Amino acid sequence: xxxxxxxxxxxxxxxxxxxxxxxxxxxxxxxxxxxxxxxxxxxxxxxxxxxxxxxxxxxxxxxxxx
Amino acid sequence: xxxxxxxxxxxxxxxxxxxxxxxxxxxxxxxxxxxxxxxxxxxxxxxxxxxxxxxxxxxxxxxxxxxxxxxxxxxxxxxxxxxxxxxxxxxxxxxxxxxxxxxxxxxxxxxxxxxxxxxxxxxxxxxxxxxxxxxxxxxxxxxxxxxxxxxxxxxxxxxxxxxxxxxxxxxxxxxxxxxxxxxxxxxxxxxxxxxxxxxxxxxxxxxxxxxxxxxxxxxxxxxxxxxxxxxxxxxxxxxxxxxxxxxxxxxxxxxxxxxxxxxxxxxxxxxxxxxxxxxxxxxxxxxxxxxxxxxxxxxxxxxxxxxxxxxxxxxxxxxxxxxxxxxxxxxxxxxxxxxxxxxxxxxxxxxxxxxxxxxxxxxxxxxxxxxxxxxxxxxxxxxxxxxxxxxxxxxxxxxxxxxxxxxxxxxxxxxxxxxxxxxxxxxxxxxxxxxxxxxxxxxxxxxxxxxxxxxxxxxxxxxxxxxxxxxxxxxxxxxxxxxxxxxxxxxxxxxxxxxxxx
Numbered sequence: 001x002x003x004x005x006x007x008x009x010x011x012x013x014x015x016x017x018x019x020x021x022x023x024x025x026x027x028x029x030x031x032x033x034x035x036x037x038x039x040x041x042x043x044x045x046x047x048x049x050x051x052x053x054x055x056x057x058x059x060x061x062x063x064x065x066x
Numbered sequence: 067x068x069x070x071x072x073x074x075x076x077x078x079x080x081x082x083x084x085x086x087x088x089x090x091x092x093x094x095x096x097x098x099x100x101x102x103x104x105x106x107x108x109x110x111x112x113x114x115x116x117x118x119x120x121x122x123x124x125x126x127x128x129x130x131x132x133x134x135x136x137x138x139x140x141x142x143x144x145x146x147x148x149x150x151x152x153x154x155x156x157x158x159x160x161x162x163x164x165x166x167x168x169x170x171x172x173x174x175x176x177x178x179x180x181x182x183x184x185x186x187x188x189x190x191x192x193x194x195x196x197x198x199x200x201x202x203x204x205x206x207x208x209x210x211x212x213x214x215x216x217x218x219x220x221x222x223x224x225x226x227x228x229x230x231x232x233x234x235x236x237x238x239x240x241x242x243x244x245x246x247x248x249x250x251x252x253x254x255x256x257x258x259x260x261x262x263x264x265x266x267x268x269x270x271x272x273x274x275x276x277x278x279x280x281x282x283x284x285x286x287x288x289x290x291x292x293x294x295x296x297x298x299x300x301x302x303x304x305x306x307x308x309x310x311x312x313x314x315x316x317x318x319x320x321x322x323x324x325x326x327x328x329x330x331x332x333x334x335x336x337x338x339x340x341x342x343x344x345x346x347x348x349x350x351x352x353x354x355x356x357x358x359x360x361x362x363x364x365x366x367x368x369x370x371x372x373x374x375x376x377x378x379x380x381x382x383x384x385x386x387x388x389x390x391x392x393x394x395x396x397x398x399x400x401x402x403x404x405x406x407x408x409x410x411x412x413x414x415x416x417x418x419x420x421x422x423x424x425x426x427x428x429x430x431x432x433x434x435x436x437x438x439x440x441x442x443x444x445x446x447x448x449x450x451x452x453x454x455x456x457x458x459x460x461x462x463x464x465x466x467x468x469x470x471x472x473x474x475x476x477x478x479x480x481x482x483x484x485x486x487x488x489x490x491x492x493x494x495x496x497x498x499x500x501x502x503x504x505x506x507x508x509x510x511x512x513x514x515x516x517x518x519x520x521x522x523x524x525x526x527x528x529x530x531x532x533x534x535x536x537x538x539x540x541x542x543x544x545x546x547x548x549x550x551x552x553x554x555x556x557x558x559x560x561x562x563x564x565x566x567x568x
Contacts, residue, residue, distance in 0.1 A: 041477060042444050045461070048472050053460035057215065060463055063090055063159035065078040065220025066288035066314060 068337035068402040069308075072227035072500055072541045073329060074167050075178050077318055078160040078220040079185060079208045079468070086196055086204035090159040093192075093206055095144045097161050098154050100191035101184065102146050105494075108513040115145040115153065116518035116525055125286045126234045126299035126309070147519045149494050149510040150180060151502030158289070160220050161185070161208065166502030167521075167541055170404040171330035171411060173497055175322050176484045180492035182210065185468055187493075210318045211466035212275035215459060217260055219279040221288070222318035226333060227541060228309040230301075232340045237311065238284050238295045243348040244335045244387055245294050245315045246357045247380035249274040250366060251418045252328040254317035255435030257442060257462040258454055261358070269362050270453035271442065273435045275317045277361030283353050288314055294353055302521035304539045311336065315357075320466065320475035322483045323432040327418060330411030333403045334391050343394050348383050349373035364439065366422060381423055388415050430479070437478040438465045504544030507553045508562070515559035528560040536563070 050056040083093050124130050145155040151166030163184065165177035185208050192206040213219050228237070253273035258266040260278040272278075285293035294315050301310040313332070319325045338344035350356050351371040359370060360380045369377035378386075391412060394400075400408025414432075421429035430436045442458050451457050467473040496506025505519055517533055518525040526534045538544055549566075556562035 037479070038440065038444050041441070041479070042448050044477050045441060045445060045474060048464075048474070048477075049457075050460050050464060050472075053457040057456050057459045057463065059088075060080075060082065060214055061216055062080045062214040062218050062220060064218045064289055065158040065160045066223065 068340040071333040074165045076164040076223040078162045084205045085202045086200045094156040094161040097188045097192045098144045101188035104191045116520040121300045124299040126297040151496035151506035167500040168497045169499045170407045174329045175326045179489045208468045209466040224313040226311045240339045247383040253435040255438035257458045266454035272361045274361040321434045321480045431481045498546035501538045501544035512559040526559045
């Protein structure tokens with residue numbers, strides 16, 4: 001029976017992981033900044049979202065594919 | 067040693083016409099014909115697809131369903147081969163692009179992005195044509211998703227090269243845990259549920275577009291009773307040496323990193339299976355219920371039963387596969403997926419799993435279901451909209467809208483991997499490392515001398531009888547290293563064929 005030891009992964013690849021973290025999500029940003037970003041994003045969505053959601057969703061039909 | 071993991075992605079796009087008759091077959095034809103007409107270098111339009119060797123009814127388990135299945139091949143529908151080696155065609159009322167064959171996950175992302183740009187450009191050309199011949203402001207709109215919310219699904223398929231002698235039973239058993247659980251980082255997210263009899267309230271949001279549509283563990287079908295592992299045995303290359311695994315279980319991704327991880331992790335898992343280095347620790351007791359259960363659990367905490375009776379969450383299964391892959395890198399190396407790309411895939415795999423484990427919101431820039439949920443939840447909070455409401459379903463669909471002015475994914479802050487200049491080149495230039503190079507270069511240089519092309523051959527018209535068919539049964543021959551100079555030095559196809567023959 002194989003060993004099953006799931007523990008939160010401490011990185012075996014520490015240097016690369018740090019580089020990836022730097023270029024990926026800014027996890028060190030404050031909550032305020034993230035909220036402001038989301039607000040801006042939602043403003044943009046309000047502008048471009050389909051004006052009649054009900055009609056759009058109802059009329060969106062596709063043929064079955066693979 | 068595992069064979070180089072030659073791979074490719076085929077995407078069935080959704081299509082809708084606004085402001086004019088909405089017939090998906092004619093719209094798809096218009097889309098592709100408009101692009102080909104606008105970009106062709108041939109005197110007489112597009113190169114046809116050569117269907118002679120298509121065998122979609124062969125089952126990898128050792129039989130053929132030839133007589134039992136309706137023909138899948140629609141020879142009368144639009145079917146073009148592009149100078150980047152891709153195939154652009156109408157399939158079951160969807161426009162579909164199959165990327166050229168590539169050898170790394172990074173190239174796969176580049177050519178998948180190129181396919182998206184081809185589709186975007188096609189929308190512009192098709193809309194212009196439609197506007198010229200209709201009143202009002204008609205528009206052809208394409209979506210890169212897998213579900214219409216009305217019980218219909220269409221796929222984003224992946225293909226991977228394996229050695230023929232890899233026992234198919236081993237592939238089925240050992241790849242299934244990855245297919246069931248990888249959706250935690252490559253699911254595209256969905257508002258609501260498609261299982262008959264399950265109300266949307268029960269599943270306000272799930273990880274995968276496709277999970278609800280999978281009803282079997284293994285099988286040949288692709289359009290109904292879909293199997294987690296598809297047994298189609300149509301290698302489009304030397305069938306004695308090679309197997310092409312045709313994967314239908316994935317979602318189409320808008321996030322480049324999600325596509326990269328989807329292809330990259332699966333290629334490594336398959337390499338381990340080919341080298342018999344994966345083992346059976348993570349086999350699932352009931353893959354079909356498990357794939358739905360994992361999808362319906364955005365908390366990522368619920369567990370599924372393994373074959374040996376233990377329970378594990380999808381995260382734990384994925385961490386287990388990653389651990390195996392890390393050992394495999396040390397014991398076998400990752401040359402079959404490119405050492406540098408393979409190492410990067412492992413690093414990003416670990417990073418995304420760690421992020422999902424700590425706080426899924428932390429990977430909103432790479433995981434489509436997280437990015438989409440951020441928009442859905444944010445919008446619901448701002449406008450006090452109930453879960454599963456029609457406006458949230460509209461956001462779900464519009465996340466995948468390919469129009470730059472409307473698509474939500476491009477506004478969601480997703481990280482990118484591929485340089486836009488490389489994507490632009492990949493729209494017209496083939497990859498250097500597979501037979502797609504020969505196909506694409508010939509189509510670009512000898513457009514009027516090629517009668518037909520498909521994955522494993524090209525048919526030339528050298529000006530006299532008979533037509534010359536060039537077989538391309540080896541995916542790794544016909545690369546830039548092999549043929550660039552020959553093509554550069556041959557002004558006409560007849561010269562090239564003479565040089566190839568000698």
